[in-house]
Amino acid sequence: MLKLMIADDERMIRESISTLIDWKSLGIELIGTCSDGIEAYNMILDETPDIVLTDIRMPGLSGLDLVSRISQTDLSTQFIILSGFGEFEYAKQAMKYRVHHYLLKPCNEGQIIESMKDVVKEYYHRRAFQDLKDRQKALTDNLHHSVLANVINEGIFLQESSEREWNSYSGFMDFFNTGYEMCYLHYLEEEYLTSVLDQVSFYMKEHAPGITIYSLYVKNTLILFFESHQVSYETFDAFMKSLSLGELPIELQYIRTTFSNLSSLIETLTGKVRRYGMIYFMNGLQPVPICNYKNLIAKIEQLTTSLMQSKSPQADIFLEELKNTLDNINNLDFLKQAGSRMVIKFTTGNRYYSSLEATEYLMSLNEQTDIENLRSMLLEKILHILKRPYENPQSCSTFIEKVMQYVETNLNNPNLTLKWIAENYLFMNVDYVSARFMKETKQKFSNYLTTLRIQKAKQLLTKGNAEQIQMVAEQVGCGNNPQYFSQIFKKHTGMTPTAFIKKMNGGE
CATH class of the missing domain: 3.40.50.2300 (Response regulator)
Incomplete structure (x- = not known):
């Protein structure tokens, strides 16, 4: 919406x-x-x-x-x-x-x-048709697929949901503020799966370019979901009901449901597919199995949480146990899922690493084809993360501090926005960053930005004179527009820059 x-x-x-x-x-x-x-x-x-x-x-x-x-x-x-x-x-x-x-x-x-x-x-x-950098788009697509794979994994095998778990992923995707559509195609045999996905992909490129479509396949049922992007889906529904698959012994049954957000969709989705022994989360046309290792997932979840909350020597015990647990996993796909899950959990809220670092690491993780190399990568990363110093829980999150540092460094940029910082510097969801900024700083980003600009303007004006107002306007991000700077300054201080200079100079 x-x-x-x-x-x-x-x-x-x-x-x-x-x-x-x-x-x-x-x-x-x-x-x-x-x-x-x-x-x-x-x-x-x-x-x-x-x-x-x-x-x-x-x-x-x-x-x-x-x-x-x-x-x-x-x-x-x-x-x-x-x-x-x-x-x-x-x-x-x-x-x-x-x-x-x-x-x-x-x-x-x-x-x-x-x-x-x-x-x-x-x-x-x-x-x-936005002109996105190829690398950034690849990072984002890869990250979203990895995040969804882990969220679906949790919902299927842990069979529990809490606000804390959703918050673990909210920095990477919007789970609460965007509507989604979920479609069921029943009685679809596996031999026709690729053909259907091809047709759906072509339709979306023609009628809804830019909208990413995700899909799961369980026994004779294809489930598609994507971000809501229009008021009426009559044309899309008609297309789905008329899919051309040759002579099928049984007619396909199509159902579409609208959800207010992604979190409620995932809750419903995982509840429906949980009973199946093998579930495929499609990566394009490539089926990626979600393996049923319920006990291992629960154990890795527990050990990861314990490692994050413990200090040596207790942490060394949990680390050794986690190493042994990973050594017992011999399925490459599942080890990738488990590794992605740990990395995302360790980087929640950017306490140890930025989302960009996590995303780049997940890409290299997913490219691995040798299970021993994969284990070595994971253990090396975990050890490196655990060496980071424990942060004061009363201070701002690392990524909020990065926002503040970026603003201070780039205060002269008249086009500075939280959206640009979130998406191009932090590689995070702007709504999540905005909400966390408000929660941790007790003020909106625009207020923080304006306050900082006024503070710096006061410092510069105190040292200068009325003839330098244009220069000050440029240095605090008001561009070549001293009139706009004067309006902002007066609104927040009750006086013009010239009056402020006179006041600071004893009225002269």
């Missing part, structure tokens, strides 16, 4: 638009409204909405200023501009920033809905 934000300085317009339309029926969630441009800019940094419906004229920052600043960041926010009559020049300026949706006030419900539908369509089309 796409996230929408509305910005307009007229309260009646904000409230009317926000309540007039059934946003969920359009596949949209309204996450907030703003009364001025600066408030809107901060909310965009914090909430990373997919769509912003904004008035052209607002105090602080105008709608065009807002579009201009966001266009310079890594955010892919789509804008719909609201304007009064006779402001065509604004429309032409908006087009420079690739804003193609421009509504004239007063506009009716139908016009807004049509614009929203167009933006939603453009969003998924653009998402499919």
